[in-house]
Amino acid sequence: QSALTQPASVSGSPGQSITISCTGTSSDVGGYNYVSWYQQHPGKAPKLMIYDVSNRPSGVSNRFSGSKSGNTASLTISGLQAEDEADYYCSSYTSSSTLRVFGGGTKLTVL
């Protein structure tokens, strides 16, 4: 069981928007603005998409956005494209001895 809870799967049609949630506790997501999101295509390494809750690294499409409310962070992808089909993982700093936790991952299917 992962420390952060994500839905196992989400889906959407091209052009639509989807949101992936990531629920933690006050010791991680809720306590710090250190949530990051990673995209992983099959057989590939993870890629940083969002850091510090809502910041995009250079080169990441502005169709990707992040937010947080309480103990839940969210990743929103607007204008879905076929290339967005991948697994998405949230991660957070945690004050526990684990230091860093990941969500279980969400498989995004573009219909």
Place this chain on the structure above:
Amino acid sequence: EVQLVQSGAEVKKPGESLRISCKGSGYSFTSYWISWVRQMPGKGLEWMGRIDPSDSYTNYSPSFQGHVTISADKSISTAYLQWSSLKASDTAMYYCARRGFNYYYMDVWGKGTTVTVSS
């Protein structure tokens, strides 16, 4: 170009030892943490631990403390993940990733090293 180049796939038997590597290039190796992340077949990402290459200070996730050793040789910009006695349950993909000292995200990842442990 900033990159982390990991060593190749390994096939080992239970009880054998193993060390895999992660070489950084295109940046100051001692200015970033190197973390190791495990991904078991068909499963999610798990943070194992990290090392400060400048002084080899390490932190481990409690789940991996005592089971693996993280080390680094800053003279050759290389970090290592090693096992003294592999188990079948160590079969996984292992990624290294860098993290800035004042940042809380991993911005550059290696392509991963597949470790297969089977008798």
